[in-house]
Each structure stands twice: as structure tokens, then as C-alpha cells.
Amino acid sequence: MIDVGIIGASGYTGGELLRFLSKHPKVEIVAATSRKYAGKPINRVHPHLQDLELEFSDVDIDNIDADLIFTATPHGASMKIVPMILEQDIKVVDLSGDYRFDDIETYEKWYGIKHEGPLDAVYGLPEIYRDKIKNAKLVANPGCFPTGAILACMPLVYEKLAETFIIDSKTGVSGAGIKPTSVTHYPNCSDNVIPYNVTDHRHTPEIRQELSREHPVNVSFTPHLVPVIRGILTTVHTFLKEDLTPKELESIYAGFYQGEPFIKIIEEGEMLRLSAVRGSNECHIGCFEIDDNRRAVIISTIDNLVKGASGQAIQNMNIMFGFDEKTSLDIPAVHP
Ligand SMILES: NC(=O)C1=CN([C@@H]2O[C@H](COP(=O)(O)OP(=O)(O)OC[C@H]3O[C@@H](n4cnc5c(N)ncnc54)[C@H](OP(=O)(O)O)[C@@H]3O)[C@@H](O)[C@H]2O)C=CC1
Ligand SMILES: CC(=O)N[C@@H](CCC(=O)OP(=O)(O)O)C(=O)O
Numbered sequence: 001m002i003d004v005g006i007i008g009a010s011g012y013t014g015g016e017l018l019r020f021l022s023k024h025p026k027v028e029i030v031a032a033t034s035r036k037y038a039g040k041p042i043n044r045v046h047p048h049l050q051d052l053e054l055e056f057s058d059v060d061i062d063n064i065d066a067d068l069i070f071t072a073t074p075h076g077a078s079m080k081i082v083p084m085i086l087e088q089d090i091k092v093v094d095l096s097g098d099y100r101f102d103d104i105e106t107y108e109k110w111y112g113i114k115h116e117g118p119l120d121a122v123y124g125l126p127e128i129y130r131d132k133i134k135n136a137k138l139v140a141n142p143g144c145f146p147t148g149a150i151l152a153c154m155p156l157v158y159e160k161l162a163e164t165f166i167i168d169s170k171t172g173v174s175g176a177g178i179k180p181t182s183v184t185h186y187p188n189c190s191d192n193v194i195p196y197n198v199t200d201h202r203h204t205p206e207i208r209q210e211l212s213r214e215h216p217v218n219v220s221f222t223p224h225l226v227p228v229i230r231g232i233l234t235t236v237h238t239f240l241k242e243d244l245t246p247k248e249l250e251s252i253y254a255g256f257y258q259g260e261p262f263i264k265i266i267e268e269g270e271m272l273r274l275s276a277v278r279g280s281n282e283c284h285i286g287c288f289e290i291d292d293n294r295r296a297v298i299i300s301t302i303d304n305l306v307k308g309a310s311g312q313a314i315q316n317m318n319i320m321f322g323f324d325e326k327t328s329l330d331i332p333a334v335h336p
Pocket of ligand 2: 223
């Protein structure tokens, strides 16, 4: 058994951490913080967690005795909290963007705030970095868009079959967190589709960094807000360097992700949809169509709060402590 704490447990990703961890056979939740709801029962904020007998506590890192702490806090806040946790020799999985970059300059340029450093984390995408995650003290959980985008592009990068990726994503509104803004306020975003940060979203350099590890590739990324609660559907357009049939393209993906418990290859010609991953830790990858310009279209779907955040964070925790990677995450999606 391990003892686990959650900083930022009143938010959306905090709620998902509580949902999965409350059923994890090897985890005891010893702290769930909320500055706003300290002293109040968890179900006051998360009405679906009625049986979880736990109260929110204040953020008092020195008094959390845990083996691992999840920081489900906004960027900027995480970098103030994470060093205090590491100082106590407690492992961390941080869900924010604060530790995902190799260099501070890129972070400061794209996030527009100063970083207090150091950046000494393992990028927590298990399908690519499983071996490094095993021994990590600090795991930087990937961004939601980068998770779906990197997984959809990586086999082609690895096989050197393409070098320019145009990535178009549609995201559910929960990606913006628990506090509504004028864009995510219900009357403004329901029955609507809203492109935003069309050429300058802060996930662009994160996707670029991870896809360019072996050799540099071109990455352009545009997100759109769509009126669903959860999910990200990502359409990747790329020009193949050689002629392939859709079946050959599909088998490259199937080979690359063979044995991966949460990656499902959807056969060429079959439909992808967000409801097939909603609430689950799966990433579906499919489409595999190729036009007469050698443009290949690959589509991935994830639940932004699960594989795009809390599910992946727990997958990382399972790897860090030698548990079966699927523990507490092995549940199907909620369809329709
Ligand atoms: N939503 C998503 O789909 C995804 C989110 N992420 C990242 O995960 C992190 C959490 O996101 P999400 O759950 O959506 O955000 P929310 O806004 O829903 O929740 C964040 C929580 O953090 C707490 N918090 C805020 N500031 C501080 C602080 N200075 N110190 C301690 N606690 C603080 C708040 O609780 P209180 O005020 O009660 O203390 C709040 O409930 C963010 O970095 C986000 O970018 C990553 C991938 C996907
Ligand atoms: C709908 C919406 O606003 N989505 C957020 C998702 C980003 C996110 O969650 O941030 P990190 O994963 O980098 O921490 C956005 O586009 O900023």
C-alpha cells in the first residue's frame, strides 16, 4: 500500500484523481486539498463521490505524510509547491505545464511567466518514456492536446515517413477547468464552435519538443472549443514521403503500439467518436486515409480529463511504484 495526497482536489482533474484512486487497491488517499473548501466533505464539491469518507484539507505540505503527491494545480502554482514536496523526499506527478519543457526559455516565452526552476522531470507519456518513468522522482504529466497529438504522430516520426504535421483539435469545455470564463460560460459556448489560439497555443512547443527528439519535424497546431463536456478529437494531416496503402499505414500504427494497454487502433474505414473514450484512459487512433496528394489523415480521441490528465497521472504512478499499469484504470468508456 502507498499513501497518496492530491493538491488541488476540488478541481476537475482533482475530482478524477479521487474517482479512480478511491477504487485503487494499493492506494490510501491521505490528503485532498482545497483552500476554498478546507474542512468540508469531498462530496460537497464532487457529488458523484458520495461514499468517499474524506474531507478537504488546507494546503500544508509539511504535514502531508505520503509516498506520492499529485499536484493538480494551475501552472505557476505548481512550481511553487512541487519543490517543497520533493524536499521531503516525496515523489510527485505534476499535472500542470510547469515541468514539461527541457529549457526554461521556451517555458517563459510561451507561458509568459518566470520559472523558478529547476526543470528536472521525466515527461510522463508512458508509451514513449516508460523506462524513465519507473525511476522518476518528478513526472511532468503531458498536456491534454499533446497527449492525443503526439500519440497520433509518433509512429510516422519514428519510421521517418513524414516531417510536417498539421494538427487540428476539437476539445470539450472541461479542458478549461472548473472556473467559467466569458468563452466557456454555457450560453457562449453551447451550440457553438470556437477556434482559439489558432497559431500560438502553448501546447505547440510541447508537441514540437516531443516529436523532434530524434530529428526535427514541423508542427502546426490549432485548437477549437466544441460544446461537449469531455474529450479531444485530434485530426492530423501529413504528407507521406512514400506511397503507402491505408492498410500499410494502419499496420505501422498497430506494430508501434503493440502491447500498449490503453492504445486502441481503430481499423481503417471504422468510425472514431468521443463517446468511445469518454471516462476511460484509452486513446483511440484510426482513420488512416490517404488522398491522391499522399496526404494521410490520422485521427485520435482521448478523454482530456483521463488519458489527457488524471488517468495518465495514475498510469504514471502505477509505473513508478511497480504496480500493474492498468490498476484502477481498466474500465470501459461511457457510450453513448
Ligand atoms: N482540465 C483538463 O482537461 C486538464 C488540465 N490540466 C492541468 O491540470 C491542472 C489542474 O487542472 P483542472 O483540474 O482543470 O483545474 P481546476 O481549475 O478545475 O482546478 C484547480 C484546483 O487547484 C486549486 N488551486 C488553484 N490555485 C492553487 C494554489 N495556488 N495552491 C493550491 N491549490 C490551488 C484550486 O482549488 P482551491 O482554490 O479550492 O484550493 C482548484 O480547484 C492545471 O495545471 C491544468 O492546466 C492538464 C490536462 C488536462
Ligand atoms: C478548453 C481549454 O481551454 N483547454 C485548455 C487546455 C489546456 C490545459 O489543460 O492545460 P495544460 O494541459 O497545459 O495544463 C486550453 O486550451 O488552454
